[in-house]
Amino acid sequence: MSPGSAVIEVEGLVRKFGKVGALQGIDLTINKGELFGVVGPDGAGKTTLLQSVCAILDPTEGSITVGGADTVRDAAAITSRIGYMSQAYSLYEDLTVEENLEFFARIRNVPDVAFRERRARLLEFSGLSPFLKRRTKSLSGGMQKKLALCCNLVHEPGLLVLDEPTLGVDPLSRRHLWDIILDYHARGKTIVVATSYMDEAMGCQRVAFLLEGKVLTCGRPSDMGGSLDDVFFSHIKKSAVSAEMPFEKRMERDVLVEVEGLVKKFGDFTAVDGISFSVRRGEIFGFLGPNGSGKTTTIRILCGILPPTGGTVSVAGANMAVRPEDARGRIGYMSQLFSLYLDLTVEENIDFFGGVYETGRDTLAKRKRWVTGMAGLSGQERTLTRDLSGALRQRLALGCALLHHPDVVFLDEPTSGVDPVSRKSFWDMIRAVADAGMTVFVTTHYLGEAENCNRVALLHRGRLLAADAPEALKALHGAETMEDLFIKLIGQADEDDQRTR
């Protein structure tokens, strides 16, 4: 097959799940050696399309051929030749790094000589060499993604399909993952990648923009008029945030979070190494750092669900090391996993979380209206949470965390895997919350979002590298964007570490 000839041909692809049409007539051609991006909001059908291409999902109508083989009739011919990195966890967590790599090579019948050579190269390039004997479940999120990618590269597939490979990964690991992907592409391989990062999509040769199961537009990103973000914003309606908050703005106590010399150890491992900062009422405080830098640990301590090893922590006037129960009712917490009950309806979830904090009936009724309005869920009160898109669930989860009118609300990677438009409306919501006098403490890997914070703190290996307003930090370190700043500061810290060692 010569370069430029079609590898994947999708014709009239329709896929239904029950009555729901996830894909509603897709026609696409992807050429050999192409780096092809798939973007679109949550629920647009990206994963369904990729799984169909990988021949692990049969079309309801239409056909797909990959390298001339039909995905229904010749599925085995396709699956044995391609690589597919699913969004789901694709590694065996109880196996070590090298065992996983070996397993995936063996089941692909990689010859011994080739395996040894590729293993050495992949481990070197991915930086996984020091962790060979470590069980996969104790790797950081970024490392896990790198390993999953390596497990798919070890058999050198001609076609590599990646479903949001950088989801939930810190900017540094993200850049690293893309180095590996681009290097592989440079060797003449075809790559299809779904992503919710617009900068990643811009780096693809061609991009298909999916919306509601259809291809809205497909072509070179540069031909799409400026930026892909614009494509999103021109096609997706941003849900408005209803301004009217059913809360009296509280004014008492100005500093709501005060941390002094906080230390947290797990056995020999120091997760948080003496950090200090304070956050004022109404501030949006961004907490940034690579995977495994201690962000989630710190948030858990601030919420009183994990006792600190040393230092003082005060949240809304309560000493979290001694009497965390004093702060209950004054803080809200939304975890990475959105603590909603998927088998309950929207309204039942709100009632439940309102009930937990003993919110009075009239107050709850008022706040319920506010939460559904704000989340864009008015009229869908009886919908099962399971059936909501990720973006809607996320807004509902935030609403539920605010029902009891806390002083401080902690959001741990709330926008992971959500499209730019939904992220934007989520941030509108966050700003409204801060304007109402609540402090928002938020972690994120989307550094573009960090610009929305009043102040950001950068955490690395349990230590605080910087804490200030985004503009001030960029000016101080001469960085163009938050992402540059992040990579610069982390890189410097790593160099310092190596020099002292």
Next chain:
Amino acid sequence: MRTIRELVKKESREILRDPITLGTAIFLPLVMLFIFGYAISLDVTDISMAVYDQDRSQESDRFLESFTSSGYFLREYDLDSFVEVDQVLDRGKASIVVVIPPEFSRDIQFGRTAQVQMLLDGTFSATALIVSNYAEAVVGRYSTELGRTALASRGIAAPGPIRILPRVWYNPSMKSVNYIVPGLFAVLLMAFPPMLTALAIVREKERGTIQQIFVSPIRPFTFILGKVLPYAAIAFGEMLLILLTGTLWFHVPFKGSAILLINMSLIYVFCTVSIGVFVSTITKTQLAAMLLSLIVTLMPSFLFSGFLFPISTMPYVLQLYTYVFPARYFNDISRDLFLKGVGIEYIRLNMAFLILYTAALLVIASLRFKKKVA
């Protein structure tokens, strides 16, 4: 072949790194063996007996002594009124109450038929039946003796009564443990291996790791075999452990060929694991897999394998139903080998059923296992 080896290697590593599950799988059946081996006993001895003797004569004393001297009855309560009789039975203190009327000795003296009342606690009908049979035998022997003495006093030598000489085959001491324990092997093996196997496959579905298997050259049957082999090995270890404990600790006599038993166990082990594989093809979550495997394995094995309730006394339709559950076949095999010591020619049919059953399950599971996410 090489792929199977890799799959087995990977699976074994995962199993070994979860020692709690492995330990549970191996030792819990042992615990269950002890509990059931001791708890389930169908033997009836030391029957507690209450007596309301209204006659209080030498004759009635001798009559009651024939009960205690039989070795089955313990005379624990002497009562003075019918109110007390009621109380003793209501409180479950005695399983049998013997009431001797005031005219007992007089009736015997004058050669009339004497009457004795026996009240039995029929809450457990099977036990009550046995107690009643024992009591009848005691009374029967007593009255024969009585007749012979009466005839002898008149100078007539009565012919001795006809005595039955029962010879119980296969379990001559009639100990129920000898019958329970070989049946338990069939039941206990249904407790864990099917569930563990089902969980091992469904876990990959839940986690998403199975998608990597889908996108690979592995064939469905190969994948299934890679799951079956390690779990069959665990189940076989489990089997050997309870077989050894059963024979060495409970002293269940083993009459048959050990090699034959081990081979049969091996077939049965594969059968139990295959049930797990089958369950995994129709469930999507670990919880559903766990519940379903318990419902299709452990419960019916207790009820429909002939372990506790003889199949031959079940209604005909239910008798046919028992063929659905493989514990029945192995229960037969195990008891035949332990108690009867028969050769392979007598268990051929059950063996054939087991092999067919296992093969059918694996084939159906492989056909149902589609390398598709939906």
